[in-house]
Amino acid sequence: MNKIIFLFLGLFLTLSNCSTTPKVKYEDSKSVETVTSSFGSTDLNQIAESMTRSLLQTKVISSGPNVAVITLAEVKNKTSEYIDTRVITEKIRTQLTKSGQVKFAISISEMQSQQDELKRQNQSGLYKNESISKSGNMSGAKFRIEGAISSIVKQNKDIKDIYYIFNLSLVNIETGLIEWADEKEIRKTEQR
Amino acid sequence: MKNVLLVIFFFLVVSCSSVPTVKELTLRMGDTDNIEVVDMRSVVRNGILTVQAQIKNTKENSLVSYRFSWFNKNGMKVFDDEAWKPLTMGKDHIREIIAVAPTPEASDFKLELSSFK
Numbered sequence: 001m002n003k004i005i006f007l008f009l010g011l012f013l014t015l016s017n018c019s020t021t022p023k024v025k026y027e028d029s030k031s032v033e034t035v036t037s038s039f040g041s042t043d044l045n046q047i048a049e050s051m052t053r054s055l056l057q058t059k060v061i062s063s064g065p066n067v068a069v070i071t072l073a074e075v076k077n078k079t080s081e082y083i084d085t086r087v088i089t090e091k092i093r094t095q096l097t098k099s100g101q102v103k104f105a106i107s108i109s110e111m112q113s114q115q116d117e118l119k120r121q122n123q124s125g126l127y128k129n130e131s132i133s134k135s136g137n138m139s140g141a142k143f144r145i146e147g148a149i150s151s152i153v154k155q156n157k158d159i160k161d162i163y164y165i166f167n168l169s170l171v172n173i174e175t176g177l178i179e180w181a182d183e184k185e186i187r188k189t190e191q192r
Numbered sequence: 193m194k195n196v197l198l199v200i201f202f203f204l205v206v207s208c209s210s211v212p213t214v215k216e217l218t219l220r221m222g223d224t225d226n227i228e229v230v231d232m233r234s235v236v237r238n239g240i241l242t243v244q245a246q247i248k249n250t251k252e253n254s255l256v257s258y259r260f261s262w263f264n265k266n267g268m269k270v271f272d273d274e275a276w277k278p279l280t281m282g283k284d285h286i287r288e289i290i291a292v293a294p295t296p297e298a299s300d301f302k303l304e305l306s307s308f309k
Contacts, residue, residue: 030275032257032308045275053240053292062238062296099273099295 026192037162037190039083047149047166047184048091052099054182055092055170059182060143061101070096070170072107079151079164088166089145105141114138143170143179160190219261221306226251229303230286241293243301249281256281257306260291260299270297276306 033040055061061068072093075085096102106114121132147168154161169181231246245261257276264270271294279287288291293301 030259030273032276034278034280034308042275042278046277049275053294056294057238057240057292059238062240095294101296116196 035179037077037160037188039164043164043186044088044091046186047088048095050184051166051168051182052095053091055096055168055180056099056101058170058180059157060170068102068143069105069139069141070102070143070145071105073144073146073171075146075168076148078148081151083149085149089147092145092168103139105139140173142173144173145170158192161187162189163187208260213286217302219304221300221304223307224305226254227256227281227305229305232303233258234301239296241291241301243291243303245287245289245291245303245307247281247289249283250287252283255279255308257308258289259304261302261304262293262295263300263302264297265299267300270295276308278308 029041030045033042072089077083077085093104097104118133118135121127122135130173145168147166149164149166152163164186166184167181170179171177172179211234214229217232218229226249228250229245230248232243234241234243236242249256255278257278259274259276262270300304
């Protein structure tokens with residue numbers, strides 16, 4: 001009889017250990033994240049901030065008579081890991097727009113929705129004439145932002161070393177001249 | 193009488209020119225006693241406030257993170273919180289940290305230091 005009680009007790013303790021509920025808590029989105037050595041939120045935030053602040057200081061942006069109109073071009077991912085480079089450029093765009101120093105024209109990837117909306121307003125015949133956003137009044141960008149992120153990874157059985165370099169440049173669309181360029185380097189190591 | 197007036201004038205000038213100290217411009221969170229702010233200076237470049245600070249680790253290898261907070265002329269915070277930037281500093285290592293304000297509206301700043309594991 002005692003054996004059966006001990007067996008049930010053992011089974012109960014085993015099952016109760018297995019069914020532990022995961023602990024969930026909110027963390028500061030700006031804090032340093034070191035879960036793994038792969039590209040993370042701290043790297044993304046550092047890159048976006050560094051590029052934005054550097055760009056804001058350039059004379060092209062800060063000393064022109066009019067607010068500079070910029071568009072986002074591609075940022076190439078030349079690393080071996082998956083990085084959504086669009087998130088980096090969109091973060092840069094958000095911070096630059098919030099600074100009030102620049103305006104952004106929609107990028108190529110957002111063009112289709114812009115065209116669709118203009119067509120809907122101008123060609124559907126559903127809208128009051130005075131409320132329609134007319135076709136042919138879009139502002140063209142004077143500059144485009146483009147860049148690339150690359151990495152060098154070195155690894156032995158104990159240490160993994162990752163070096164990221166993010167390049168960004170501001171190109172004058174009319175002249176083709178690179179008006180500003182900067183880079184941000186990040187190096188991380190992971191020890192086993 | 194002339195001397196008394198000069199002394200009063202001197203105290204008025206000293207009390208009016210309240211340049212904040214490095215300690216007043218630094219906000220520490222967690223155990224950062226080993227990080228000494230050696231120097232701090234700021235300049236307005238192309239209409240944007242730029243800050244340069246020199247920090248020194250006085251003890252063993254440390255993981256420290258930093259960021260800047262930006263304020264307008266009325267002392268109100270401008271822009272979102274910056275991301276914490278990690279630094280690995282060996283004993284007696286000195287690092288220059290340079291920060292640029294996110295908007296021309298920023299006219300004052302605070303350096304925030306924090307430790308992380």
